[in-house]
Amino acid sequence: MVSDVDGRGARLAQPSWKDPRLLVGILLVLASVASVVALVGGADKTVPMYVARDTLVVGQPVNAGSFDTVRVRLGDVDGKYFSPRDALPGHAVAVRMVPKGELVARSSIGATDALDRKPASVTVAEPLPKEVVVGSRVDVWVALPDERNGYKEPELMLPGAEVAALTSASMALGAGKTTQLMVLVTDAQMPKFLGAIANKAKVSVVWNPGALS
Template identity: 45%
Template sequence: MSSLAATPGKAEPPVRLRKPTWKDPRLLVGLLLVLASVAGVTALVGNADQTTDVYAARVEVPIGREVTPEDLTVAAVRLDELQSAYLRVADGIPEDLVATSLLRAGELVPRSSLGAADALDRKPVGLTVDDPLPTGTSTGSRVDVWVSLEGDDGTFEPPTQLLAAAEISELRVSESALGGGSGSTLVHVLVDDERLPELLDALLNEARIAIVLNPGGSE
């Protein structure tokens, strides 16, 4: 009995991997995605770092006082289109300019808050007040100013309101005079030219001055 020899089957040809080439679309798409990601991160970091050095008030600067380098400090902030509205370090500190509005410590300095002294429409006048000021009275507060003139017999006339909603530009008060204690307080209020002669006349005649807090700022 004859036997047949087993014939082995043909082996499958090995699969050869081709090296990717620049013409491979998958490689091009992956490269574009990487480039887009890098460009996005670069743009994000660049935009976050676009700050401008501007001046901020180191201390409180009252209206009418000249602004000096000692009053200012530098702050790096992102202002975008508002750069021209504030005093930039690159532009320097203008000379012979005064604060035309109150500059509070820590706040950026707007260009609109600086101007020439002769351009002020209100002048600061110092008033010595013997009565205690209400707690919370500070620079920028609005107050009514009342005066009592001394009569011929040595007694003081009934008080009359001389100024309404005058802004306090500077305040020098001792702790004892604030909130019910005794002691005098020097209060600088802003007075327009129309009412200035009447107030100066009251001061020269040693009138008694009383200040009433006007939170609403209404005249």
């Protein structure tokens, strides 16, 4: 054993809080922990956003009760969607269809005067393809009555109209079923279409898979 000048065994020096090496080590550990916490926190950063509780169709009034809240990770695009923090516009309606469970884009909700299409009723007696559902696109053909108690040549009056709602009903005396559709019609198309319906025109609906949604 090495002895000091007094003959006592050499003792290891106790570390001092003033030792710069100790302070640097502590800072490095704290920085490492902070980096890991920031990385984990950033990877799991979710925010509450609205999703449609049920399918929202164009023209349907909406309020906070129309939505459920889920936590999602959207990053820089979260400003494009409605969240519980946002105030809905006055007299809010859906201006685009939002399927059940989907995030609610800001562009899907507006005031009543923002609607450029309005729902109009169409009743058809022919069976419809199973693809004709809410949100699908159809061509609406109209045949006006002629002078011989028949019908004129059918005319494509509403190309690519969006289906906003549909219901089936039984006809009287078991004669079959009719289907009533609500299709979205622009203001420019509305007068001619309503005039045809008022004149008891025959209406046929054809599924149009190629129409833009």
